[in-house]
Amino acid sequence: MMTTETLASSAVTGSRIEAGPRGAKPKTLTxxxxxxxxFLILAALFFLMPLWVMVVTSLKAMPEIQLRNIFxxxxxxxxxxxxxxxxxxxxxxxxxxxxxxxxxxxxxTVVGTAISIVIAALNGYALSFWKYKGANVLFGLLVxxxxxxxxxxxYPLIIGMREIGLFGTFPGIIIIHTIFGMxxxxxxxxxxxxALPPELFKAARxxxxxxWQIFFQIMVPMAVPITIVAVILQVTGIWNDFLFGTVFAGxxxxxxxxxxxxxxxxxxxxxxxxxxxxxxxxxxxxxxAVYFISGKWFxxxxxxxxxxx
Amino acid sequence: MTQHSVSIRDLSLNFGNVKVLEHLDLDIAQGExxxxxGPSGCGKSTLLNCIAGLLDxxxxxxxxxxxxxxxxxxKDRGIGMVFQxxxxxxxxxxxxxLSFGLRVAGMKKDEIERRVSRAAEILQIQPLLQxxxxxxxxxxxxxxxxxxxxxxxxxxxxxxxPLSNLDAKLRSDLRVEIKRLHQRLKNTMIYVTHDQIEALTxxxxxxxxxxxxxQQLSDPHTIYNKPVNLYVAGFIGSPQMNMLHGTLNGDTFTxxxxxxxPVGTYEFTTPxxxxxxxxxxxxxxxxxxxxxxxxxxxTQEIEIEIVEPMGSDTLAWxxxxxxxxxxxxxSDVHLAVGQKLVVGFDPARGSIFNSETTNRL
Numbered sequence: 001m002m003t004t005e006t007l008a009s010s011a012v013t014g015s016r017i018e019a020g021p022r023g024a025k026p027k028t029l030t031x032x033x034x035x036x037x038x039f040l041i042l043a044a045l046f047f048l049m050p051l052w053v054m055v056v057t058s059l060k061a062m063p064e065i066q067l068r069n070i071f072x073x074x075x076x077x078x079x080x081x082x083x084x085x086x087x088x089x090x091x092x093x094x095x096x097x098x099x100x101x102x103x104x105x106x107x108x109t110v111v112g113t114a115i116s117i118v119i120a121a122l123n124g125y126a127l128s129f130w131k132y133k134g135a136n137v138l139f140g141l142l143v144x145x146x147x148x149x150x151x152x153x154x155y156p157l158i159i160g161m162r163e164i165g166l167f168g169t170f171p172g173i174i175i176i177h178t179i180f181g182m183x184x185x186x187x188x189x190x191x192x193x194x195a196l197p198p199e200l201f202k203a204a205r206x207x208x209x210x211x212w213q214i215f216f217q218i219m220v221p222m223a224v225p226i227t228i229v230a231v232i233l234q235v236t237g238i239w240n241d242f243l244f245g246t247v248f249a250g251x252x253x254x255x256x257x258x259x260x261x262x263x264x265x266x267x268x269x270x271x272x273x274x275x276x277x278x279x280x281x282x283x284x285x286x287x288x289a290v291y292f293i294s295g296k297w298f299x300x301x302x303x304x305x306x307x308x309x
Numbered sequence: 310m311t312q313h314s315v316s317i318r319d320l321s322l323n324f325g326n327v328k329v330l331e332h333l334d335l336d337i338a339q340g341e342x343x344x345x346x347g348p349s350g351c352g353k354s355t356l357l358n359c360i361a362g363l364l365d366x367x368x369x370x371x372x373x374x375x376x377x378x379x380x381x382x383x384k385d386r387g388i389g390m391v392f393q394x395x396x397x398x399x400x401x402x403x404x405x406x407l408s409f410g411l412r413v414a415g416m417k418k419d420e421i422e423r424r425v426s427r428a429a430e431i432l433q434i435q436p437l438l439q440x441x442x443x444x445x446x447x448x449x450x451x452x453x454x455x456x457x458x459x460x461x462x463x464x465x466x467x468x469x470x471p472l473s474n475l476d477a478k479l480r481s482d483l484r485v486e487i488k489r490l491h492q493r494l495k496n497t498m499i500y501v502t503h504d505q506i507e508a509l510t511x512x513x514x515x516x517x518x519x520x521x522x523x524q525q526l527s528d529p530h531t532i533y534n535k536p537v538n539l540y541v542a543g544f545i546g547s548p549q550m551n552m553l554h555g556t557l558n559g560d561t562f563t564x565x566x567x568x569x570x571p572v573g574t575y576e577f578t579t580p581x582x583x584x585x586x587x588x589x590x591x592x593x594x595x596x597x598x599x600x601x602x603x604x605x606x607x608t609q610e611i612e613i614e615i616v617e618p619m620g621s622d623t624l625a626w627x628x629x630x631x632x633x634x635x636x637x638x639x640s641d642v643h644l645a646v647g648q649k650l651v652v653g654f655d656p657a658r659g660s661i662f663n664s665e666t667t668n669r670l
Contacts, residue, residue: 199396199469202363207410207457208384217409221400 058082058277065273081274085282089275091262098279101259105239105286107170108255112177113234116185117227119178124189125219129201130211139190146183154247161248168250176248177238185230192226193219228297236287256283312375314339314497315360315465320369322352322359322521329355330521333369339464340495344508347518348544353501356518357467360499362386374464384410386465389458393470395450397442397457404438407456428459431490448479455490468500472507484510505545509533517541535660539667542590542660548624550590551634554664557587562656564589566631570607574657577670586664593624595658596636598650605653613648627652 053070058081060074087097094100126132127139157176158167166172196219204214245255260283264276291298315337322330329352337343345353358364360371362383370379378386397406405412407428411421429435432452442450451471458466471487472480488511491498502508508515509529516526517540525537536542542550555564560573570589581587602608615626623640626633629652636652638644661670 197394197396199392199394200398202358202361202383203390203392203396203454203457204398204409205363206361206383206388206390207461208382208413209409213413218398218400 054277054281058274058281060274062270062272062274078274081272082278082282084272085263085275085279089263089272089279090266091259092266098256098259098263098282101254101256102282104249104253105256108173108177108245108249108253109235109238109286112174112181112238113231115174116178116181116234117230120182120185120230121189121220121223121227122215123182123186124191124193125215127186127190128193128196129198129214139186142183142186144183146187150180150243154243158247168248168253170249170253173244173249173253176244177234177241180244181234181237184233188226188230188233189223192223196222225297225300228294228300232290232294232298235290239287312339313337313372314341314374315499316370316372317356317360318370318372320356320359320371321367322355322364323367328521330359330366333521333523335516335523335526337497337499340497342491342498342500342511342513344512344515345499345501345518346503346505346508346515346544348503351518352521353503353518354469355521357390357469357499357501360386360465361388361390361467384414387463388465388467389461389463390467391451391454391458391469391471393473395442395447395454395474397450397453399442402439402441403434403445403453403456406442406453407438407460410457410461424460424462428456431459431493432456447475448483451475451483452486455487459494464497466496466498468498468502470502471500473502473504480507487511505547509545517544519544534658535669536590537669539588539590539662542662546592548593548635548637550592550660551596551629551632551636553589553591553630553632553634555587555589555630557581557585557661557670558583562587562589562661564630564632568609568630570630570656572606572656572661574606574655575659575661576657577661579668579670581661581663581670585670587670588662588664589656589659590662591634591654591656591659593635593637596629596634596652596654598636598638598642598652602651602653605655607656608651608653610649610651613644613646613650616644616646 056073057065057070059077059079061076061078061080064074064076085098087099088095089097091101123142127135161167161172161176166175200218201214204218209217239255240257241255242257242261245258246261249255249258260279263279313336315335317333317335320330320333321328333356335343345356347353355364359366360373362378362381366379370377372378373386373388383390397403398409401409404425407425408421411424425438426435429438432455434449434452434456437445437449437453442453445453451474454471468487472483475483484507487498487500491511500507500511509532512529514526514528515532517524517532519540525532525541527535532541533545536545536550539552543552553562553564553570555562555570557572560571562570562572564570572589597605609629611627611629613625613627617624617626618640621640622637623642623644624635624637625644626635628634662668663670
């Protein structure tokens with residue numbers, strides 16, 4: 001019975017279709033949409049302009065720069081300014097270029113990022129799962145710490161660091177970066193762990209795992225996405241830092257940003273704009289590369305932190 | 310004194326000023342299947358977490374296997390636990406999920422292997438051992454979660470609403486499997502649920518809880534047929550027990566609209582004074598029609614208002630003694646809206662409660 005009915009109805013279908021809209025709605029390009037694209041392209045060009053100026057300037061020799069056509073592609077491309085910025089540019093009395101600063105920045109960034117993330121992950125884990133007395137107060141204080149302007153605490157920190165003999169040393173600058181990274185990183189990890197089902201933790205406890213076993217065997221492997229976010233935040237944050245580097249790092253550990261500033265602000269002789277531009281691009285290259293390489297992971301990690309593991 | 314598998318003595322738990330559990334006593338025999346039943350927020354999961362050692366109690370003692378474990382860590386209590394959300398470790402394979410606890414305890418490899426393969430065989434999850442939890446269906450995940458409790462080779466199993474995340478069909482399948490598992494292992498099982506069907510089908514004894522207090526602890530038949538108070542009577546049974554309010558005078562119950570119902574056949578547990586305000590409860594399936602009506606102490610002509618065919622049987626809505634009442638008939642009985650017929654029931658199969666104390670009379 002059913003089959004005959006279906007057959008009959010499908011036979012009629014052809015004639016039942018009327019003129020007019022049918023199926024998926026066609027996509028049309030409206031004037032409003034074109035306007036939006038034009039605006040977006042112009043905005044993108046506008047924001048790319050400084051980078052363009054920097055790149056072309058860094059590839060020009062000084063006489064060409066003095067012609068003042070700052071947007072023009074160089075008539076004669078030279079890599080001399082890049083070499084000079086890296087190798088021989090003078091920061092004060094030393095003329096070794098950005099090289100030593102680069103190595104210092106790498107050291108500070110790698111060690112600082114690693115230590116602050118390990119501590120923050122532990123903090124977040126303990127705050128989410130081992131509900132000890134005062135945990136919420138401590139968390140509140142930590143979050144509050146994120147809103148304290150750095151400048152307010154710098155002087156007391158200088159005194160403190162001097163008293164324990166770490167002022168102007170490598171451990172000193174690492175401790176400073178760890179302290180200032182802690183509020184935001186702890187917040188990140190705590191919220192990630194708090195979004196995990198609490199039963200996971202309970203199951204692990206019934207299984208007999210302790211504080212460290214649960215942390216390393218269960219929580220750390222799950223926290224990969226949020227760790228990537230933390231790494232990106234810390235790497236760019238520490239690399240771009242100028243204030244703490246100037247104040248706490250000391251002469252031997254001076255990071256690249258501080259050195260860049262010294263090169264650009266050296267007042268003797270001609271202002272070598274091409275060298276300055278090359279030095280700036282070199283300094284900015286690392287965080288830029290981190291963003292390009294990890295952009296996808298960053299978005300994924302943020303989404304994982306916001307929704308669930 | 311007989312050896313109890315789990316014994317809870319004068320247990321209290323407060324969160325600040327909120328009393329979640331109050332002076333709770335519960336003795337569970339070896340191999341018994343106990344279901345803690347109640348609405349959400351009644352403290353049943355909290356009690357289970359206290360037994361597991363995941364929550365510190367405020368007062369009282371917990372004994373498992375004759376040992377006072379009140380201050381013991383969860384792992385030292387000889388329990389295995391299954392959670393509603395499965396709580397499988399997502400980055401580990403099924404096999405490593407099962408063996409995690411054993412590896413943490415530093416057990417020998419061949420012993421771990423032996424236990425895992427035994428659990429996998431019992432639960433029929435051998436083909437899944439190398440998969441990750443995300444690759445499993447809900448039913449398979451819950452089976453693995455049960456397996457994780459199984460490998461621990463413990464005396465007491467704790468289930469925290471294990472079937473609530475599954476769809477209806479899987480739920481009834483796994484329900485049978487849990488029952489089968491209990492018959493095979495003969496472990497003590499404590500099972501928390503808000504689903505009365507699970508409670509009635511699985512339990513040796515059900516503890517109906519409300520506001521952190523056990524209302525009634527009894528076998529499913531007694532819980533269903535002789536509820537100790539109005540709360541238990543109303544909570545168990547779907548559709549709900551029909552409640553008629555009125556006054557009790559010796560062998561007669563006078564409903565609010567004046568209908569007199571003879572209750573001489575009812576076995577009172579406590580004698581009630583004349584003029585006691587009372588509630589007469591009758592289950593929908595205890596209201597009969599047709600030839601059976603003649604044998605009933607109380608009969609009345611009623612008019613059918615709503616008919617709900619459920620497949621296996623049919624529910625009808627009407628009014629008895631001025632109150633909305635449902636009754637259940639065989640699905641072959643044809644009922645029409647507006648139809649008039651005579652129905653009756655025997656108060657002996659019903660329950661009478663004191664209106665003020667809400668306790669059974």
